[in-house]
Amino acid sequence: MSFDALGLTPELLRAVADQGYTEPTPVQREAIPLVLDGRDILAGAQTGTGKTAAFVLPILQLLNAERTPGWKANGAPEPVAGSNVGAFGPGGATGPGPRRDPRPIPHSPIRVLILTPTRELCLQVEESVRTYGAHRRIRSVAIYGGVGYEPQIRALRAGPGIVVATPGRLLDHIEQRHIDLSKLEILVLDEADRMLDMGFIRDIRKVMALLPRERQTLLFSATFSDEIRQLANGILRDPAMVQVTPRNTETALVAQIVHPVDRERKRELLSELIRTGRVEQALVFTRTKHGANRLAEQLGKDGIGAAAIHGNKSQGQRVRALDDFKAGRVKILVATEVASRGLDIEDLPHVVNFELPMVPEDYVHRIGRTGRAEKTGDAISLVCVDEAPLLREIEKLVGHAIPIQMIPGFEPDRSIRAEPIRQRSAGPRFQNPARGVGPRPIPVGHRGGAAAHRDRGPVITNHGPIRQSFDGPDRSQGPRRDGPRPGAPGSDINRGGGIPGPRRRPNSGGPRPGQHGQRRAAPA
Template sequence: MSFDSLGLSEPVVRAVQELGYTSPTPIQKQAIPAVLEGGDLLAGAQTGTGKTAGFTLPILERLSRSSTGHESGARAARPVRALILTPTRELAAQVEASVRAYGKYLKLKSTVLFGGVGINPQIEALKRGVDLVVATPGRLLDHMQQKTIDVSRLEILVLDEADRMLDMGFIHDIKRVLAQLPKKRQNLLFSATFSDEIKALADSLLQAPALIEVARRNTTAELVTQTIYPVDRERKRELLTHLIKTRNWFQVLVFTRTKHGANRLAEQLTKDGVSALAIHGNKSQSARTRALAEFKDGTLQVLVATDIAARGIDIDQLPHVVNFDLPNVPEDYVHRIGRTGRAGATGEAVSLVCVDERQLLKDIEKLIKRAVPQEVIPGFEPDPTAKPEPIQPRRNQGGTNRQPRSDQSRPQPARAKEPASGRAAPRAETRGGQTSDANRVDTKRVDAKRGDTKRSDPKRADARRPDSTRPDAKRADPKRADAKRPDSTRPDAKRPDAKRGAESDKHGRGPARSGNPNAAPGTDTRKPDGRNKRQEMEPRGRDQRASNPGALLGGRSRPSAASGD
C-alpha cells in the first residue's frame, strides 16, 4: 500500500517521498483514512510507530482542501484552524518540524508555542496568520489570557501523548483550553497507554470515536531487548561506566528519577571519561536544544534525562536506553524504553536495579505482563544482606500534583508584624491564666493565618503556676480578648466575684468589675471623672472612698477598653 492510495493529494505524497518514506506504517494505514473522514478518533500507539504522521498528514490534507479563502493576500485574516497539544517543549518542536516538512508544497502556515522562550516572537507569528498551531498547554493559556490567539474558528484538535499530559497534571489546563474552543470540531486523542483517566477524558471529549489500537494495551515494543542488572545502589554509576566502556556504547539515553540526580550523574560520567550532559526542566531551552542536537549528531555519547524532558527525543536509530533509576510510575517504563526500537529498528533497554527498587520492578512486570530477564555482571554482585531504603518521591517533575494555572499568581497571605522588641504578642486568657483557643480566634491573630505553629511571644514563667501562688504584683497582663464583649458573655461571667477581683489587672487594662458580692455581674465601678488607677488610690475624703466599695474591699477598678488605654 502506498500513501497516495490513502487519499492524500500529490503535494503531500511528494513531500513524504522526499523524506524517504515509501509505505505507511500500521497506525498510518488506519489513522489517515479515519481522520480524513472528519470523525473523532481514539488511537493507542507507542512512540516510534509513525503516529505523528498518522495525524499530521490527514490534517494538512484537510486544511489544504479548504484553504482557498486564506491565501497570502488575506494573511491578516487567516484563522487558527488546527491545534495540536503536546506535553513538552521538545515534542512540540518535533511535531511542528514534521508539519513543516510534510506541508512543504502546501500554502499553509504553522507555528509552535511553548514556554522557556520569549513570547513576543510567537505573538508576531500569530499576527501574521497561521493555519496550524502546535503548543504546550501552559504557553497556549498565556496567549489565550493575553488574547493574542484566536481559536474561535478552530476545526481540529489533537491531544498528542495524552497519557503523559495527564501524568504531568495538565488536566486542569486542558479543561481550561477546551472551554474556549468551539463546540463543533474534530477531536483526535493519541495515547501510548490506556489508563482509567484516559478513558474518562476520552468519554468527555470524543463523540462516537473510531478506535485504533496498534499495540496491545500497556505493552513494550517487541523489538526491544530488556535486561535487568541487579547491583548495589552505591555502585550503579560504576556499573554504568563499565557497560558503556566495555561494550562500546554510543548514543546512550539514561533516565534518572530526579533533576538533581541527572546533573550529578552527568558530572560523574564526565569525570569517568564519558561525554555526558543532563537535560531536564530546570535547564534553559537553549541548553536543552544544544544538548539534544549534540546527542542526535553523535558528538555526545550519553544524554542523562528525566522522564518529562525525554518526551521530545526522536531518534530513529537510538540503540540504548538505560534506567539508572526505575520510575515510580510503571507506565513510565513503557514510555522510557519506547525511545529505542522505533520504526522497526531493534534496541536495547537496560535497567540497573538495587534492593530499594524490587517493588517497583514487580509493579512494572505486572503492568507489561512479563518477567524481565535478569543478569548479574561479574564483579558487581549485589550484597545479599543489603536492606532496602525508602525511595524519595521525585519533586518538581510535574506529576499528578500539578496545581491548576490561574490568571494571576495566587497571593500569599499577609505576614503578621513582629512584636516590638521586649514586648510579647498579645494573648487571650481565661481562668487560671491559661491561653484559650476560642479567645485566640477572637483576637484575630494574623500569625494563625500564616499556618505557623510557633508562637512569637516569649514563654511566661508563671504560665503553669496556680493563681494563689502567682506573683500578681509583677504580672503585666496583655489586653483581654473579651475586652469589648458584653460582660454577660465573658468566660468568667459566672465565676465568684471575689475571685474575679483577685485576678483584676493592676495596670489598668480592661473594664473594672465590682468587688461587691451584691453587685450585678458586669457592674462598672470606675469613677465617672475617668481618673486613672493612681488617682483612684489617692484619698479624696472619707465620703469618696466610701462611695467605692470595691476600693474598700481591696478590689481595683480598671478603665474600660473604650477609654483608649
C-alpha cells in the same frame, strides 16, 4: 498497502515520498481515512509508531491551501476587520505575562490547534507539519515556554493556519489577545496521558471552554488509563477507536536485561559498561532533575562525555545537548521521563534505566526509544534492592520475567537492606512510599519469554537466589496510586463547558516577562 490507497492528494504523496516512506504504519493506515471522513478519534499509539503523520497528513489535506487563514494569492497575511475581545471578556486578563496588545488581531482565527505536553514534542510536531506541508501553502507556528514572547507574537500575526502549542504558553497568548480559537475546526491532543501526568488538566479545561462545540477532535495517548477515558468521554463525540498496539507491550526488537547492583555503585557500573563497550551511545533515565545533573557530572569526571536534559534547562541548553548527542560529541544523554517525551533520536542502540520508574507504564515508554524502524536495541536496567518492588510491578505489566545478569565485581551485598525510595519531584500524583503502601494492583499477563539479550556472558534465567536477594523484608513498597490525583479529569469537562476555578499552571518554560520572585520548578 501504499500511501496512494489512503486517498491523499498528490502534493502530500510527494512530500511523503521526499522523506523516503513507501508504506504507511498500522496507525497511519487506520487513522488517516477516519480523519479524512471527519470522525473524532481516540487512538492508542506509543512513540515511534508514526502517530504524528497519522494526524498531520489528513489535517493538511482537510485544510484547503487556497483558503488557509492569513493567505492571499501572493502569500501575504490578510487582515481581518474587527476586534478580538479575548478569551476572558472585553477587558482581557491581568497579571504578569506578555504585553497586552490593544490592537485587533490582524488575521483570521486559528483553524487547527495541536496541544503537546513538552517543548521538544511541540517543535517536533511543528517540524512535521512543515515537512509534510512542503508543497502546500499552509503556515504553522510552534508556541511553547522557555523562550521570548515577541517572536511568537509576530508569527501569530503572520496568520498561521495551524498552531502547535504547550498548554501553559498557549493560555498566556490567549489571555493577551494574541490568539482567537472561536473558529477552530480541528483539535489534536497529542500524548494526552503525559499532559495529565504533568498536571495540565486545568489548562486543558480552560482551552476546551474556549472552543466551538462543532469541531473535530483527535486524542492520541500511549495508554488508556481511567483518567484518559474520562477525558475522552467529555471531549469526543462518537469517536472511532484506533488501537494498533496492545496496551503496555514492549517490542520484540528490544533485548531487555537487569544488572543487579548496590545503589551506591550504580554510577561505577555504568561507567564500566561504557568503558568496556557494552554500552555505546545511550539515553540514560533518572527519576529526578537533580539526579540527572549529578550523574552527568560524575560521568564527566570519569572521562565520559555526557549531557543532561530536563525541565530546569533552558530551551537553548536542551537543544544544544540533543544536537551534541546526535552528532556524537557526547556519548551519554541523561534525561528525566518527562523531558524525554518528544525526543527524536534515530538509531539509538541503548536505553539505560539508571533508576527504575515509579510508574510501570513508563518503563515501556522508556525502552521504546530504541528498537525502532525494524532495528534492534538494548534496554539495560541497573536495579538495587530498593527497587525490587518496582521491578516486580514492571514484570507483571509486561507479562514476563526480565532476564538477570550479574556483572563480575558488582554483585550486590546481601547484607544491605531495602530503603524507601523518596520521589521528591513526583508531585501530587504520588504519596509517600515510606508509608509502606504498595502500587495499585496491575493485572498479571501471561508469562511469556523475553527477547533474548545479545551474547554478553551468562544470563541467569532461573532467578531464585538473585530474586531472593531482592525479596527480603518488603519495607519499601512502591508509590501509592489509590484514586484520581488532584485535578484529575471528570465529567465536568465537556464541549464548551464552563471554566473551573483559577488556573495554577505547571511551568512549561521560563518566567514570563515582568514576573519576579521564585517560581516552583518546572516539571522534568
